[in-house]
Amino acid sequence: MARHLITSALPYINGIKHLGNMVGSMLPADVYSRYLRQRGHDVLYICATDEHGTPAELAAKENGIPVAEFCAQAHDAQKAVYDGFELSFDYFGRSSSPQNAEITQHFARKLQENGFIEERAIRQVYSPADGRFLPDRYVEGTCPHCGYDKARGDQCENCTRVLDPTDLIEPRSAISGSTDLEVRETKHLFLLQSKLQHEVEAWVAEHEEEWPQLASSIARKWLTEGLHDRAITRDLDWGVPVPADTWPDLAAEGKVFYVWFDAPIEYIASTKEWADADPENRDYRSWWYEAEDVRYTQFMAKDNVPFHTVMFPATELGTREPWKKVDYVKAFNWLTYYGGKFSTSQKRGVFTDQALEILPADFWRYFLIANAPESDDSSFTWEHFAATVNKDLGGTLGNFVNRVLTFSRKKFGDEVPAGSPAGEAEAKLGEQIAELLAEYEGHMETLQYRKAAAALRALWSAGNAYLDEKAPWLEVKTDLEAAALTLRTAMNLIHLYSVVSEPFIPASARAMRSAFALADDTATWVTPEQAKALDAVPAGTPFTVPPVLFARVTEEDLESYRERFGGTEAG
Numbered sequence: 299m300a301r302h303l304i305t306s307a308l309p310y311i312n313g314i315k316h317l318g319n320m321v322g323s324m325l326p327a328d329v330y331s332r333y334l335r336q337r338g339h340d341v342l343y344i345c346a347t348d349e350h351g352t353p354a355e356l357a358a359k360e361n362g363i364p365v366a367e368f369c370a371q372a373h374d375a376q377k378a379v380y381d382g383f384e385l386s387f388d389y390f391g392r393s394s395s396p397q398n399a400e401i402t403q404h405f406a407r408k409l410q411e412n413g414f415i416e417e418r419a420i421r422q423v424y425s426p427a428d429g430r431f432l433p434d435r436y437v438e439g440t441c442p443h444c445g446y447d448k449a450r451g452d453q454c455e456n457c458t459r460v461l462d463p464t465d466l467i468e469p470r471s472a473i474s475g476s477t478d479l480e481v482r483e484t485k486h487l488f489l490l491q492s493k494l495q496h497e498v499e500a501w502v503a504e505h506e507e508e509w510p511q512l513a514s515s516i517a518r519k520w521l522t523e524g525l526h527d528r529a530i531t532r533d534l535d536w537g538v539p540v541p542a543d544t545w546p547d548l549a550a551e552g553k554v555f556y557v558w559f560d561a562p563i564e565y566i567a568s569t570k571e572w573a574d575a576d577p578e579n580r581d582y583r584s585w586w587y588e589a590e591d592v593r594y595t596q597f598m599a600k601d602n603v604p605f606h607t608v609m610f611p612a613t614e615l616g617t618r619e620p621w622k623k624v625d626y627v628k629a630f631n632w633l634t635y636y637g638g639k640f641s642t643s644q645k646r647g648v649f650t651d652q653a654l655e656i657l658p659a660d661f662w663r664y665f666l667i668a669n670a671p672e673s674d675d676s677s678f679t680w681e682h683f684a685a686t687v688n689k690d691l692g693g694t695l696g697n698f699v700n701r702v703l704t705f706s707r708k709k710f711g712d713e714v715p716a717g718s719p720a721g722e723a724e725a726k727l728g729e730q731i732a733e734l735l736a737e738y739e740g741h742m743e744t745l746q747y748r749k750a751a752a753a754l755r756a757l758w759s760a761g762n763a764y765l766d767e768k769a770p771w772l773e774v775k776t777d778l779e780a781a782a783l784t785l786r787t788a789m790n791l792i793h794l795y796s797v798v799s800e801p802f803i804p805a806s807a808r809a810m811r812s813a814f815a816l817a818d819d820t821a822t823w824v825t826p827e828q829a830k831a832l833d834a835v836p837a838g839t840p841f842t843v844p845p846v847l848f849a850r851v852t853e854e855d856l857e858s859y860r861e862r863f864g865g866t867e868a869g
Contacts, residue, residue, distance in 0.1 A: 303592050311376075320650050324380065328387075330628075352557075365535070383650065401563055406544070408618065424480045495524065563613075598627070633677075663804075687848065714838060728831065731826075816834075
């Protein structure tokens, strides 16, 4: 069995994330992690809150509390939401950890030793009204490329172009709103990415054929335009300090590393946080240093792709140390809300904490993965959401489970009935299930989420088709043994569904599985060959009927959701 390292792009600390953020990184990584664990692989799924940089400082200022206190509270609030979604992180760390400071400073020293860091005097925006230099995110204005009027000084979130604050049209301070800005000289450290261009190109060339087109095309675009040397320090109070043993003057000035330099290093540091909690049994270096036996998969939305396919690999290459680099980048487009952006201020769209307030996590998990924005952006609408969960979860899976178990208990009691030996219909069903299960496995292995969801849905549908064909409600009137066989076979399908649906809908899978009092139910997966037999739940096994698995989302529900969250096409 292989060793799989899995990371999701680190969610920013400033606020609870919306559904687009969930489906663009963390949820698909969780589904994949769960699947691999079920198949017997050694999996380490790592994530963390991204706590440095201007968003944290600005959010803390807005809340009127020290930034360290704000980050601690926000980390716990985010973690509670992710627990609610049943994200199965092996560890969910914090980029403000001592481990991240230690490893980030180590990387910087190595890059300096190898001639890939240079100190340069630059001209930077200064705000007399605020009495300080304004790092990129502290400057807002109009994007010179697309005209978006809320672009930040590091990147336009509308067109994703990377910017410098001095590029912005009509810039203003994000702190005070002052437009009285000056450009003054200050010193910063630069990562000489231009000197690493050819190495990064060679590394990308080794991998891009395997990556999804979205990831490889973004990486190739950056490389074609040429890698530019980029400042990796900022004038902030909060961040990983520049080490005084290497850059005493900059350290004395209180410079910290730029958040995009230290955030990807937190993948390594978060693994060290995990290992430090149990040093006798865990070793972070076995996953990250000379880790040739590890397959590393990263999950992220498209705006994060340049940093993970170009900038962080350049950083790792420049250390001249054998740090593990990503093997596969699963990139996603954006989930929109009725075609527009999710917006807290405009009360448009569903945020993850609100989602859990109104409906169980499995509703969201299934809908988001089944409609993952893989090949292009996808739009969330309440109408589409309700139609999907009512039809697939309620109508196809939930209804099958309920009618099989309820009818069997009514006609045969609280144990799985014996009935006739399996016949031609059961053999045909076994072949069909094996074929669909192999298809499902194939899509999970290649991270094709929409296709995997379609295959899982087809597995559920096969059970309904079998039930309709055999019609045990008619069989029971003329041939009790035949009816018992049909129900026993259907119950075995329920158990199979409980195992293979777990990556998508873990809570519902547990409910289905716990319906059967199997003495030795240790199966973590069902292979296509095993599935053919449909005999994991033998006759005589006690069972219970679980509560309704998926309550219907009604039109009245939809009206209240649209009123609360907005529900019209974006203007």
